[in-house]
Amino acid sequence: MLSSRRLIPSLLLGLGGILALNACSQKTTSGVTSDQKAPQPAQAAKVATYQVPVDYFTLDNGLKVVLSPDKTAPKVVVAVYYGVGFRNEPRNRTGYAHLFEHLMFQGSQNLPKGEFDKIVQSSGGINNGSTRFDFTNYFEIVPSHKLETLLWVEGDRMRSVALTPASLENQQGVVKNEVKVNVLNQPYGGFPWLDMPQYANKNWHNAHNFYGDLKDLDAATLEDAESFFKTFYAPNNAALVVVGDFTPAEAKTWIKKYFDSIPKATLPAKVDLTEPRQEKEQRFTKDDKLATKPALAFAYHMPDKNTPEYYAMGLLDQILIQGKDSRLYQALVQERGYTGSVSGGINSGLGNMFNYNGPMLWDGSLVYDKNVSTDSVVAVLDREIQKLDKEGVSQELLDLAIVKMRSRLYDQVSQLYGFGKADLLASFALFENDPKRINQLESEFRKVTPELIQKTLREYLRPTNRTILTINPLAKS
Template sequence: MIKHGRLMRAALLAAPLLAFAIAPGAAMAGEPAVQSATPSAGQVPVEYHKLANGLKVVISPDHSVPTTTIGVYYGIGFRIEPRNRTGFAHLFEHMMFQGSQNLGKAEFIGLVNKNGGVLNGSTRFDFTNYFEVVPSNTTETFLWAEADRMKGLDITQANLANQQAVVKNEVKVNVLNQPYGGFPWLDLPQLANTNWYNAHNFYGDLKEIDAATLEDVQAFFKQYYAPNNAVLVIAGDVDPAEVMGWVNTYFGAIPAAPKIERPDVSEPRQTEEKRKEKIDPLAPQPAVAWAYHVPPKGTPELAAFRLIDLLLIQGKDSRFSQVLVNRKGYSDSVDGGINWPLGDAYDYNGPMLWSGMMIHGPDVSDDQIITDIDGIVKDLQTNLVSPAELTRAKTKARSALYDTLGNGNRVGLVNLLACFALFDDDPGRINMLEKEIDQVTPELIRKTAREYLRPTNRTIIDLKPGNAAAETAK
């Protein structure tokens, strides 16, 4: 049985798209916010405004900790980056730290550090985000700083060349020269999807990263890094009226960009299983990964699939862990999830996969593992999940939600508020998530499993260690 750290590997897989890890309606600005009523117990307070330039602003006051978490989310991720410029969205994330009109190179980071805060940025399927957690008495300062780089970056050839080198080095370190590099988080979407926007190498081909020009960067910034393609979230120890005054002062005059024409990112229904073999010369053990297309966003079936994820793969009490790990001893863990490992079941806006993987010993074949998975899935498709097991899954779902909403740094809270505003124009949906969990029935779980856990809706990648593959070929 191969030993490998679940948390360590999950962190490694998520790290490539992180640039830094340092220490229902809306109101126009000046009008009462639609979602501003005093929340009931357990509800997240949400104020939602829009500026005249299209900037969406979400404020969630919380005076339990004297800090503020500020998040700026732009509606551009690697899914819709330019053709022949794979990795461009991630490259541009790096450019956002290269200086702006009033803050020179790395001065934004220095400003956060000097005030005892932390910051980060990441590129995901459908957004690029930047956030900082800072003392609440510096809230105005960092709203000014975020507005300064939204107004304009210091886009120079030297800065571009520097960050091209940084990103290429990330690709080499985290994918090309790493055991299981890109497996399966880069590999599965490229095989399972047919639409280029969902199926290209979003970390970037080295030649295409090199091909990016200064003009490309300037055009990308002008098109996507505009207030009408962004959400600003302020959560923490703040006064909403005061915050809106600062937001109007610093962001209000930034001009909107022309409306973005979004490409068609839809995927056809998969009707045949896809399977391929990958040779990894650095991998010490074989591995297998699988993926299924999940139901469309906003459907009861997707709510059911979130619970299916908990039933099958999340936690040591999950069915996959009980059978594949505890009973069969194939590995010490099974990893996976919806939008795994780059996000969660809420922070995307297009077709998505539910995927999983196991690194295992050479004494078991991938076919045997897949056969066992089919047996577990077949039971879910045939029999209604028991009340006790469904209750346990719902409890796990609520617990994960409470952990996200109650975390002291508020980063998870900001992420949900920003994504619901950016994608659904409804940050108040955050207070409906528990209801969505409660409404899932055993019958809906069985119906969803039958349609979306079909073998013909599945993609499989068999990873073979290079040395073992070479021996087999002799």
């Protein structure tokens, strides 16, 4: 992700492991004793699941609010998600959404620059922000008694961020330096999370340099910043989520107090993000003067979000690339030793399969030995996909993929004192007006059948729907 700060991830709270263990205890037909009945698909969908509390309402100014109390620890997460990301930024202003994320940390109407951080850090909390494809988010994790203070702070900068020529110039320099450090002066910089969308997509909104060209960053003006704020940073283009140890009635009172009077804006028409159907494989090579080994990334266009095929791709992702038991890890690392690791997934470089709102790629990448040819790596990829197509996906393999997905999902829910939960709730509120979807995800994956898996594989994992990007290393090892 493009982020103004870096966080050290906390240990997961363990909920995912417990739920996964429960899922593993459900036997398939082959393990049923004479006095047991094999669970039917309809019955499997009724398996008791962990339910996230969701209290959802909208203020008169259009601000979507989600409250999810959790007494596990005396902490609260406050997260504000704005419906603007890379795909909304203006032409000739590449990287602008990320630049503006930085500007939101430069002070507000009642808080000079640096005071926001002091409030959070003096209480033992942490705060951060990031820019993604379809949103920019800001969040704080603080002791519970600081909730009202943080709601006031977020309301203050939503109402009136401090934009000055000095702050703009300062943050242009910070972002340009970030580009140089993280991309231009780094081996494999931007590979593949920044590179692949530019090669695989055709629509400019999906395919431009999200980090920003240096000339575009230099060209941004204070008038651009003020217009961007008035256009996108309005309550009717945002979702506010509170997760953790708090009293909902009290939180509602504070939220109305600090956000209700912020005026709504007239939002622009939604950007057309449509991608044409890909009918021919694309292959590209990129020289890297700092890389010492070749690297390869592959990407396939995803099914539309929330379709049956979308959930099937989520399970194919688990089968093919997630974990050391995945087909590609076993084939490329364990069996052939081409590489030490394979990574990837759905929206893998900038989030997860739930927190986006438009066309998306399923991708994977690896750095491999110089004595291995690109065609050899691609041949392994083709072989594993063709093997799944030919042999089909057994119910046993599908059940295992569901267990892995279930564990991964609940790891997400419990991550970082509930921030992972806040991320899902905010995304579902912002994009679908339905944060309660968080409690329906498992049942959606359980609807997937082996037949749907195979149908999805044949349509979306075909070579003609694929882009291959290789890194040509120019540095001496």
